Amino acid sequence: xTTAKRDxxxxxxxxxxxxxxxxxxxxxxxxxxxxxxxxxxxxSSIYHHVAGKEELLRRAVSxxxxxLFRILDEPGALRGRAVERVEYVTRxxxxxxxxxxxxxxxxxxxxxxTKTERWALERRREFDQRVAAxxxxxxxxxxxxxxxxxxxxTRLLFGMVNSLVEWYRPQPEAGAxxxxxxxxVDDLPGTVVRLAFEGxxxxxx
Numbered sequence: 001x002t003t004a005k006r007d008x009x010x011x012x013x014x015x016x017x018x019x020x021x022x023x024x025x026x027x028x029x030x031x032x033x034x035x036x037x038x039x040x041x042x043x044s045s046i047y048h049h050v051a052g053k054e055e056l057l058r059r060a061v062s063x064x065x066x067x068l069f070r071i072l073d074e075p076g077a078l079r080g081r082a083v084e085r086v087e088y089v090t091r092x093x094x095x096x097x098x099x100x101x102x103x104x105x106x107x108x109x110x111x112x113x114t115k116t117e118r119w120a121l122e123r124r125r126e127f128d129q130r131v132a133a134x135x136x137x138x139x140x141x142x143x144x145x146x147x148x149x150x151x152x153x154t155r156l157l158f159g160m161v162n163s164l165v166e167w168y169r170p171q172p173e174a175g176a177x178x179x180x181x182x183x184x185v186d187d188l189p190g191t192v193v194r195l196a197f198e199g200x201x202x203x204x205x
Contacts, residue, residue, distance in 0.1 A: 009041055011049045011059075018056040019102045027057060027106075028113060054116050057106075061120040064107040067096045068127050082137035083144060083201075087193050089131055090157065094189035097164055105165040128154060144200045157196050164188075 017039045021030050032053060036043045050056055071077055076088035097104045107124065110117040132154040138144040144153075168188070 009039065009045065009049075014039060014046065014049055015056060015059055015063075016102075018053070019060045019106055022057065022060070022106050023102060023109070027053075027110065027117070054114060057110075057114070058116045058119075060103055061107045061110065061116065061123075064096075064100055064103040065120065065123040065127070067100055067103075068093060069123075071096065072127075072130055081143060082134050082141055083197075086131060086134035086138055087197055089134065090161065090196060091189040091193050093161055094164065094192050097161065098168065098170070098188065101165065101168065101170070108162055108165055128158060131157070142202055144197075145202050148200055153200060160196060161192060164192075 018030075018035055021034055021038045025034060030053060032043050032046065035046060035053060035056075039046065050059075071089055071092040074088075074092065076092070077085050079085070080088075107120055110120045112118045112121050132150055135144065135153055135157075136150050139146055139148070139150065
């Protein structure tokens with residue numbers, strides 16, 4: 001049985017296991033022994049695929065950040081009024097979070113204790129700054145309220161979006177998913193956009 005697992009294991013399936021263990025135990029609390037047991041293969045087999053657990057972390061958070069930054073290059077994020085673009089980015093951010101939930105969860109939990117974690121935090125800050133710039137432009141256009149502090153609005157926006165990793169659980173057969181005791185939401189990204197921006201829209205916009 002062990003041989004079969006070794007023969008069929010791939011870097012992708014190993015990464016999936018590592019992300020699950022990192023999220024369960026915390027990156028600092030995970031050893032190569034933990035990863036070996038969870039994967040059902042020897043540590044030497046893991047080293048055949050990667051240099052160590054930090055390489056697995058780098059691959060995992062890169063998958064999350066790459067997904068987020070790709071949003072900023074999509075037509076919906078580049079064309080139209082700033083308010084339309086920031087709403088688009090918010091919707092797509094939720095969609096990426098839903099699609100890559102374990103990876104984004106790990107990204108949001110890194111603390112900066114290693115070189116890879118510090119790199120991930122810097123990427124997160126860069127993404128937040130890009131979105132804050134869109135919010136600022138929307139205020140300048142008169143589409144968002146001028147009395148809303150941009151830094152606070154950005155924190156509140158991402159606070160709401162990022163909180164999804166704590167309760168959102170996919171439910172393929174019952175809508176978009178949700179938390180136990182709360183009905184599934186058919187359009188969770190759209191709901192987040194409406195809740196986030198209806199209160200920030202300038203009067204008459």
